[in-house]
Amino acid sequence: QVQLVESGGGVVQPGRSLRLSCVASGFIFSDYGMHWVRQAPGKGLEWVAIYTSGGNYKSYADSVKGRFTISRDNSKNTLYLEMNFLRTEDTAIYYCARGGSFDSWGQGTLVSVSS
Amino acid sequence: QAGLTQPPSVSKGLRQTATLTCTGNNNNVGHQGAAWLQQHQGHPPKLLSDRNNNRPSGISERFSASRSGNTASLTITGLQPEDEADYYCSAWDTNLSAYVFGSGTKVTVL
Numbered sequence: 099q100v101q102l103v104e105s106g107g108g109v110v111q112p113g114r115s116l117r118l119s120c121v122a123s124g125f126i127f128s129d130y131g132m133h134w135v136r137q138a139p140g141k142g143l144e145w146v147a148i149y150t151s152g153g154n155y156k157s158y159a160d161s162v163k164g165r166f167t168i169s170r171d172n173s174k175n176t177l178y179l180e181m182n183f184l185r186t187e188d189t190a191i192y193y194c195a196r197g198g199s200f201d202s203w204g205q206g207t208l209v210s211v212s213s
Numbered sequence: 214q215a216g217l218t219q220p221p222s223v224s225k226g227l228r229q230t231a232t233l234t235c236t237g238n239n240n241n242v243g244h245q246g247a248a249w250l251q252q253h254q255g256h257p258p259k260l261l262s263d264r265n266n267n268r269p270s271g272i273s274e275r276f277s278a279s280r281s282g283n284t285a286s287l288t289i290t291g292l293q294p295e296d297e298a299d300y301y302c303s304a305w306d307t308n309l310s311a312y313v314f315g316s317g318t319k320v321t322v323l
Contacts, residue, residue: 133312143250143258143301145312157310199248199263200303206257 100124100202102194107207114184120177120194120204128172130197134179136190137206146192149177162188184211217242217302219315226323229292233318235285235302241313247285247304249278252317258301262287292322 106118120132134146147158147168156168167180177194191206218236225231235247246264260269262278275290285302302315 142317201260203257
């Protein structure tokens with residue numbers, strides 16, 4: 099069965115960096131576009147970034163453009179999110195999700211940005 | 214980035230029908246349709262219907278999606294207590310080159 103497992107979250111000070119990972123299993127990882135989606139405490143879902151399956155196309159939400167970088171290693175079935183210059187408003191649960199319709203989700207990893 | 218418009222809440226009685234709406238524009242919902250997701254408190258979202266209005270395997274037939282122009286709809290028939298959750302729509306926006314989510318609708322079963 100499809101499984102997505104995020105890791106790398108934690109507490110970090112504003113301005114610092116963090117790298118999230120999402121390990122996929124149960125499907126051919128390289129065949130799917132993959133997303134990062136976040137959810138601030140008590141708030142709705144916010145799309146963060148996508149890395150498509152072919153053509154190495156990436157796209158970002160305006161709120162993270164220039165600070166966050168999405169990447170993937172198909173040989174390791176892993177999606178990454180490098181987050182730099184973190185702000186307090188980046189505090190959220192970060193989920194990875196699969197495909198154009200977000201058909202599978204991980205359990206999420208909590209990122210807390212606080213001084 | 215502008216999101217999709219969803220009503221904040223919908224309340225209906227047990228076994229009644231609820232219809233949730235998601236309004237976008239020609240660049241997102243009107244262009245490629247919208248996916249619908251359900252999220253129970255403390256859990257990750259779950260896909261109910263993809264942007265072509267198809268239900269994934271295992272999703273109850275009580276959930277059905279449709280689209281008319283720039284508005285997508287999710288109809289939940291025979292409401293059950295377990296349907297109490299937040300519901301989100303999402304679509305790719307060709308103008309923004311980004312995905313957008315609705316702000317979510319909280320469904321309460323009375």
